Amino acid sequence: MYKNLKILIIDVGHGGTDPGAVGNGIVEKVANLNTALALKAAAEAMGIKVFINRTADVTMSLEVRVKFANDIARQYPGAKILFVSIHHNAGGGDRAEAIHSIYRGEGQRAANLIANELHSHLGQQKKVYEKRGSDNKDYYYVIRNTSMDAVIVEVAFLDNINDVQICDSVEEQQRNGQVIACAIGKFFGVISSCNDNGEVIKPNPTHTPSPSNELYRVRKLWGDAASQKGAYSIKENAIAECKKHSGYNVYDSNGNCVYSNGGSQTSQPESKPVPPQTRKLDVFYKVFTAEDGWLPEVKNLTDYAGVFGHAIRGLMIRLSSGNVDYKVSTLSSNGYYPTVRNHEDYAGDLKNNVDKVQILNNKLKYRVRLINGRWLPWVIGNSDFAGLEGYSIDAIEIDSI
Ligand SMILES: [Zn+2]
Secondary structure: OOOOOEEEEEEEOOEOOEOOOEEOOEEHHHHHHHHHHHHHHHHHHOOOEEEEOOOOOOOOOHHHHHHHHHHHHHHOOOOEEEEEEEEEEOOOOOOEEEEEOOOOHHHHHHHHHHHHHHHHHHOOOEEEEOOEOOOOOEOOHHHHHOOOEEEEEEEEEOOOOOHHHHOOOHHHHHHHHHHHHHHHHHHHOOOOOOOOOOOOOOOOOOOOOOOOOOOEEEEOOOOOHHHOOEEEOOHHHHHHHHOOOOOEEEEOOOOOEEEEEEOOOOOOOOOOOOOOOOOOOOEEEEEEEOOOEEOOOEEOOOOOEOOOOOOEEEEEEEEOOOOOEEEEEEOOOOOOOOOEEOOOOOEOOOOOOEEEEEEOOOOEEEEEEEOOOOEOOOEEHHHOOEEOOOOOEEEEEEEEO
């Protein structure tokens, strides 16, 4: 008998000829494997015996997955065993999901623990539930046919541009595996809390979103704005981006280097525009690009919205008080798209590059940058538009006057 043995069986969803969900450039079978391998390593580090049913991109039927698990259960009678199936979702949603058996029990407890960790570490909305088929039995094959407590985890929705932000890099997928491992460790009672400082969850400087006016910029040097690869309100997202670019650093809003990927360490905060004492109106705006999705919101002239070289395909604007109406045209539209107000909608279609922007509020000035690097003159309200017909733009600045 194996009374003291704790076993985690990891089912890595999809694989081989079955890609699973696909969205925003992420293929589920790949994200599942990266997440699962990190989960395996972290769980093993806690002393849990781990079995994983694939460690490569191979096709595997549901029957084989169930047999793999049930064979292990037969081999280790008396052991405490949990089956966790790793997936990423698609089809409309913005959350993590954990699905357990209609018989609940320990599977439900594990599902709650996993959803709670994904919520507290990643800010994910969560949904824990069971699903019955028309025969009133468990709907999902691996839950219905495995002999142990079983949970299916859907980490995030790959086809949701917001939700995908937590899993669109290998580092994030690995971090998510560590977060799930933290829940598993609690489930088996081998850890009582998650350590964000390198033991359980590794590359993880902070999980709390920064105040909205804090922005982490990925640049070679603080003063070298042209080298910027992106600006993020969440530090770990900036660090993940920075890791892709050797010779770059992450700077906070004060120009302090908070992470280095080999960039020059000397940082001299550039002088930032000081808001006039009399400022009454703050304008917040963000843009969408094919490469980045929706970029973090920026306020007034603390930054520009956009990433140099990435064409803007959508725009959203709101004010600290009052309404702002605005409209854009794209390279392929016939004139302007309909005017939108505040965050009731976005301007643009997210598929075609914006060439002209007009803001119908005479308390605002704005300018855009052509993708070739040239900032066009400031425009006030609807006296003119910003842009050049037929030319893509990659950055916009808006301020109140
Ligand atoms: Zn799946």
